[in-house]
Amino acid sequence: MRDIIRLTKVSLISGFNLHSFNIKNIRINKKLWKLLLAIAIIITFAVMYIGYFRFIDKLSLTFIQMNQSYYFNALLYNIMSLLIFIFGIPYIMAYFYFSKETEMLLALPIKPKNILVSKFLLLMIYEYIIVFLAVTPAFIINGIHQNAGLVYYVISVILLLIIPMAPLALCSIILMLVARVTNFSSKRNLIRGIFLFLITFLAIGIQIYLQNNAVLIEQGEFYQNLLTNNETLINMLGNINPLAKCLGTSLVSTLTIRSIMNLLIFIIVNLMFFGLFVVVGDKVYLDGIIGGNEVRSKKKELTDKEFNREINKKSSPYLAIFKIDFITILKTPIYLFNCYGAAIIVPIIIILPLMFGGEISSISIDSILDLYYVNTDFANFIIAGILILTCLFNPTSATTFSREGKYFWISRMIPVKSRDQIIGRSISALLPQIFLVIVLIIGLNSVLDVEIGTYIIGCGLGLLSSIPIILLGMIVDIQRPLLNWSNPQRAVKQNMNVIVTMLLGSIIVLGLGGLTWLLLRLMVDSIIIFGIDLVIILLLTIILYKILKNKIQVRFVEINQ
Amino acid sequence: MLKVNNLSKTYSKGNTKAVDNLNFSVKKGEIFGFLGPNGAGKTTTIKMIVGLLKPTSGKVIINNIDNQRNVLQAKRHISYVPDKPEVFDKLKGISYLNFIADVYGVKQEDKRKRMEYYLELFSMKDAVNDVISSYSHGMKQKIALIGALLHEPDLFILDEPMVGLDPKSSYNLKEVMRSRCEKGKSVFFSTHVLEVAEKLCDRIAIINKGKIVAQGTMEELRALEGEENSLEKIFLELTEK
Numbered sequence: 001m002r003d004i005i006r007l008t009k010v011s012l013i014s015g016f017n018l019h020s021f022n023i024k025n026i027r028i029n030k031k032l033w034k035l036l037l038a039i040a041i042i043i044t045f046a047v048m049y050i051g052y053f054r055f056i057d058k059l060s061l062t063f064i065q066m067n068q069s070y071y072f073n074a075l076l077y078n079i080m081s082l083l084i085f086i087f088g089i090p091y092i093m094a095y096f097y098f099s100k101e102t103e104m105l106l107a108l109p110i111k112p113k114n115i116l117v118s119k120f121l122l123l124m125i126y127e128y129i130i131v132f133l134a135v136t137p138a139f140i141i142n143g144i145h146q147n148a149g150l151v152y153y154v155i156s157v158i159l160l161l162i163i164p165m166a167p168l169a170l171c172s173i174i175l176m177l178v179a180r181v182t183n184f185s186s187k188r189n190l191i192r193g194i195f196l197f198l199i200t201f202l203a204i205g206i207q208i209y210l211q212n213n214a215v216l217i218e219q220g221e222f223y224q225n226l227l228t229n230n231e232t233l234i235n236m237l238g239n240i241n242p243l244a245k246c247l248g249t250s251l252v253s254t255l256t257i258r259s260i261m262n263l264l265i266f267i268i269v270n271l272m273f274f275g276l277f278v279v280v281g282d283k284v285y286l287d288g289i290i291g292g293n294e295v296r297s298k299k300k301e302l303t304d305k306e307f308n309r310e311i312n313k314k315s316s317p318y319l320a321i322f323k324i325d326f327i328t329i330l331k332t333p334i335y336l337f338n339c340y341g342a343a344i345i346v347p348i349i350i351i352l353p354l355m356f357g358g359e360i361s362s363i364s365i366d367s368i369l370d371l372y373y374v375n376t377d378f379a380n381f382i383i384a385g386i387l388i389l390t391c392l393f394n395p396t397s398a399t400t401f402s403r404e405g406k407y408f409w410i411s412r413m414i415p416v417k418s419r420d421q422i423i424g425r426s427i428s429a430l431l432p433q434i435f436l437v438i439v440l441i442i443g444l445n446s447v448l449d450v451e452i453g454t455y456i457i458g459c460g461l462g463l464l465s466s467i468p469i470i471l472l473g474m475i476v477d478i479q480r481p482l483l484n485w486s487n488p489q490r491a492v493k494q495n496m497n498v499i500v501t502m503l504l505g506s507i508i509v510l511g512l513g514g515l516t517w518l519l520l521r522l523m524v525d526s527i528i529i530f531g532i533d534l535v536i537i538l539l540l541t542i543i544l545y546k547i548l549k550n551k552i553q554v555r556f557v558e559i560n561q
Numbered sequence: 562m563l564k565v566n567n568l569s570k571t572y573s574k575g576n577t578k579a580v581d582n583l584n585f586s587v588k589k590g591e592i593f594g595f596l597g598p599n600g601a602g603k604t605t606t607i608k609m610i611v612g613l614l615k616p617t618s619g620k621v622i623i624n625n626i627d628n629q630r631n632v633l634q635a636k637r638h639i640s641y642v643p644d645k646p647e648v649f650d651k652l653k654g655i656s657y658l659n660f661i662a663d664v665y666g667v668k669q670e671d672k673r674k675r676m677e678y679y680l681e682l683f684s685m686k687d688a689v690n691d692v693i694s695s696y697s698h699g700m701k702q703k704i705a706l707i708g709a710l711l712h713e714p715d716l717f718i719l720d721e722p723m724v725g726l727d728p729k730s731s732y733n734l735k736e737v738m739r740s741r742c743e744k745g746k747s748v749f750f751s752t753h754v755l756e757v758a759e760k761l762c763d764r765i766a767i768i769n770k771g772k773i774v775a776q777g778t779m780e781e782l783r784a785l786e787g788e789e790n791s792l793e794k795i796f797l798e799l800t801e802k
Contacts (some may be wrong), residue, residue: 302655302690310655310690311673320663323656324649331651406647409613414664415636557632558615 003110007118011101012125037500038417044503053137061140061234066226069146071233074248076138077163079239080490084127084167086203089196090337091126092168092175094489095119097192098334101486116281120172121272127164135160139251148253153261155251162270166243169273173280174199179390180284193333197341201348210240243269319418321424328403329396329428335403338492340397343432346390347439372448377526380457381516383440387462388469390436395492397473398501399430401481402491408483412559418552420544429470433463457530465537468508470543473501478548479556512536562573562747563587563610568619570605579605581771583619587716587749587764590742594762595751598800602771603751607720610749611641618748631714637665640709644721644751650694654685654704657693658711665712672711679707682733692791698725706734717741719750723757735761759792769800 056076096102096119105115139156178199182191208396225232231249239247243266250263266343302310315323315529329335372379406409411421437459477497485491492498512533519529563586570580580602586594597603608614611620612628612635621628621635628635646655662672680686683703693701702725709717717738723731738761740749752758758765759779766776775785776794782795 182586300690301687307655307686308673308688311659311676312669313659315663317658317664320660324652324660327656328651330648348657406645407649409643410648412613413611413641414661415633416664417633520661551634557612557629560614 003114004118007105007110007115008121008125011118011122017386023064033108037504041500041503044506046512049133052134053141057141060138060145064145066233067230068226068233069142070236070248070252072142072229072248073139073210073251074234074237074244076135077247078237078244080131080135080163081241081243082203083206084131084164085171086200088123088127088168088171089175089199090334090493091489092172093124093179093192093196093337094487094493095123096172096175096285097179097289098332098489099487106286106289111277112286113282116285117278120168120277123168124164127168128160131160135163143253146253151255152251152253158263159247159251159266160266163247165270168275169277170268171199172277176281176284176316179289180287189331189333193330195337196333196337197344200341200345204348207240300525308447316420318420318423318427321411321421322427324401325403325428326431327426334488335492339394339399340432340435340514342390342394343435343439347443348438350479367446376451377457378520380454380526381461381520381529383454383458384465384514385509387433387436387440387459388465388512391433391466391469392502392505392509394429394432395473395495395498396432397425397470398477398497399482399492400425400429400474400497401477402443402483402485402495402497403488405483405485405488405491408481408559409444412556418549421552422471422548425474426467426470429473430463430466433466437463453526457526461530461533461537464534465508465512468537468540468544469505471541471548472505472508473497475544475548475551476501476504478551481559508540562589562624562775563593563749564620564622565606565610566620567608568606568621569617570602570609570614571617578771580609580616583768583773585766585773585776587747588749590745591763592738592742592748592761593750594751594765595749595768596755596796597751597768598766601680601768601800603768604720607641607718607751608748608769611639612636612719613802631665637712637793638715640712640714640716641718642702642705642709642720642722644724646698646705646725648693648701648705648708651692653686653692654689654696658689658708661708662711667712671713675711675713676707679710682737683707683730689776699727699730702726703730708785710737713746715746717746717748717750719748721752722750724754755792755796762778765792767796767799 020096033091060072063069096116136156139160140153142148143152143156164205178195179192182195229235234245234248237248246266246269250259250266252259329339355377401408401411441450441455441459444454480493480497482491482497515536516529516533519532520526565583565585568580568583569578571578583606585593595603595606605614609616610623610628613633616629623635624638626635626638649660652660658676662676667675677686680689683706685700685703685707687756688696688700689704693704696704702722706722722734726734735757741748742763762779763777764776766781767782768775775782775787779792782792785795
């Protein structure tokens with residue numbers, strides 16, 4: 001137990017960089033723009049959080065009015081557990097298998113089981129941040145609406161501490177088994193990368209399938225049940241996620257034997273998942289790491305012909321920069337999942353419900369067709385908007401320098417112009433967007449007769465407007481690259497540059513989107529709107545490119561690595 | 562070839578002087594050794610010379626080019642191998658070398674000749690198709706060395722180059738250093754192996770606590786201490802004061 005506590009403590013200090021944190025070092029930044037940026041970020045977060053408060057307040061009241069008061073907390077748990085599971089996939093993979101510290105820890109006289117449990121606890125602590133931010137206000141608001149007493153809040157605290165356990169343990173078990181199986185392959189990183197996607201699709205697919213099955217009730221019967229039985233919705237949810245039902249029925253305003261029993265079941269089942277995780281981990285975790293070191297890629301010496309072919313390959317500097325960046329993304333499962341994942345997962349999330357959603361899917365397709373044919377201009381700009389948004393949420397450009405970590409000295413040493421650095425890195429950030437456009441074109445063509453305007457306005461504008469967002473991400477990253485990490489997850493998932501880019505980029509998106517919407521309302525011809533947008537994008541691209549070019553020149557010399 | 566004028570680097574708002582007003586130069590065709598105990602400021606100085614660290618004050622002139630003003634031009638004249646050979650570990654050795662050749666604009670024929678020669682010399686031809694992450698420390702060091710030699714730099718800068726190399730590779734590297742000087746190029750390297758410095762270097766500078774405490778040829782250093790001492794004794798005398 002001491003080992004576990006010690007390891008978790010060390011991991012926390014290293015993970016949150018606590019030793020570098022000194023209250024004396026906190027000083028008000030004298031540069032006005034930095035101060036304004038910090039204030040803007042805080043205000044944006046505050047506004048978003050207040051919006052979330054208001055949303056859950058309304059939702060909680062709605063369910064109480066519908067006589068389904070148990071459902072709210074259970075629904076929230078169901079969503080949280082799915083999110084913990086899906087977003088836990090890259091986290092677990094990174095902390096269990098791709099962290100450089102693991103090899104060092106395994107050399108110490110510490111039981112592998114203790115290392116594993118300490119890593120699990122660390123992930124639980126990370127999840128608590130999200131759980132506390134998202135679930136605490138919901139439990140409190142729902143408690144206030146139900147006039148709940150102290151016991152309700154005590155149970156809430158217990159539940160908050162347990163919520164991440166089962167989804168994280170289940171996800172860890174699956175990933176440890178995958179890692180164990182794939183460890184025999186010399187291309188295990190690539191295979192593991194593919195598995196990260198497959199497990200995500202599977203989790204989303206199962207959720208959609210179960211949800212569709214859960215609502216297969218006659219409409220009349222359903223409404224009748226809603227009025228007469230205050231557990232109709234929670235029972236339906238219980239069919240998908242029994243733990244959600246346990247949580248919903250244990251967190252009630254008045255304590256009953258049933259609520260206590262459900263609380264105990266919830267705790268015991270979560271502990272069982274954790275126990276299973278420890279047992280499975282003890283059996284397979286070590287083999288998932290150590291075994292892999294014995295399997296090296298097959299040594300393949302080059303023949304003279306192959307050697308000549310290899311050294312005859314020649315690229316311009318920007319292509320050379322692109323190749324390095326692209327290969328590194330492809331060969332690092334965490335980068336692949338985080339940088340290119342959305343481009344693959346987003347279309348699947350849209351397509352899966354349409355394909356397997358039964359009645360809902362036919363309604364969705366009809367509404368898409370209606371929207372497109374009735375108001376094609378509007379639909380085209382919506383498509384462009386979707387493409388900009390996916391670019392905004394993509395961390396590829398905002399982590400382009402951070403991802404290089406300890407190898408960044410090479411980029412700073414080589415005599416490559418800033419222009420080539422920008423072009424090379426932009427190509428790898430633009431690739432998921434291009435992939436999305438291709439998928440979008442194929443998808444749209446399969447359900448409707450796509451007009452030429454859709455290609456030009458929707459896809460063209462969407463792609464072009466991604467460029468200033470990409471440049472903005474690079475500016476943010478070169479300003480303060482996160483280079484000191486031992487776990488690739490930190491470079492992309494725990495990199496504030498991604499958040500800052502999203503916030504600053506949303507100003508561009510809102511500005512462009514707002515202007516387009518206004519012009520559409522004023523019945524301005526879509527070609528003219530397209531032209532105005534294009535000019536703005538072009539201007540933004542030129543301005544941001546110049547800023548970035550200058551920043552790279554300055555920061556490549558200044559950065560103290 | 563290299564002129565370092567009044568070079569200083571301070572940290573913690575000027576409270577810690579890592580490098581204090583250094584002055585030295587490396588001539589064409591010269592091997593220059595940079596010695597000093599741990600934490601003396603060797604790596605900081607090297608990083609400022611290659612442009613990885615911004616000096617607090619002072620200048621670094623490479624082939625008459627100010628490395629702060631004409632950054633790219635200065636970089637074209639040098640190459641650098643760090644003490645820890647951190648090279649893109651997801652790439653194959655051959656891909657890394659191709660990348661370096663591409664960004665330095667090495668001509669195809671030159672690339673072919675040099676790659677073949679250095680891969681053979683450092684016994685890396687069989688491993689060049691493997692991923693760098695599978696390399697040992699020494700192999701990573703060798704692939705970084707080969708990459709640094711591909712564009713025939715005028716000034717070859719190495720930080721502790723012998724660490725991790727096997728005796729044969731270490732010998733070959735010393736031969737490469739000598740042959741570069743015969744061609745009129747220069748080598749600047751830091752080392753803890755005093756024997757290597759004594760035998761290999763035309764001139765030596767000893768740095769201690771951020772300041773150069775002695776510099777010159779072996780004879781000049783001996784004359785400075787007034788005895789027929791070995792470099793080891795001179796080094797200990799100068800750095801333990």
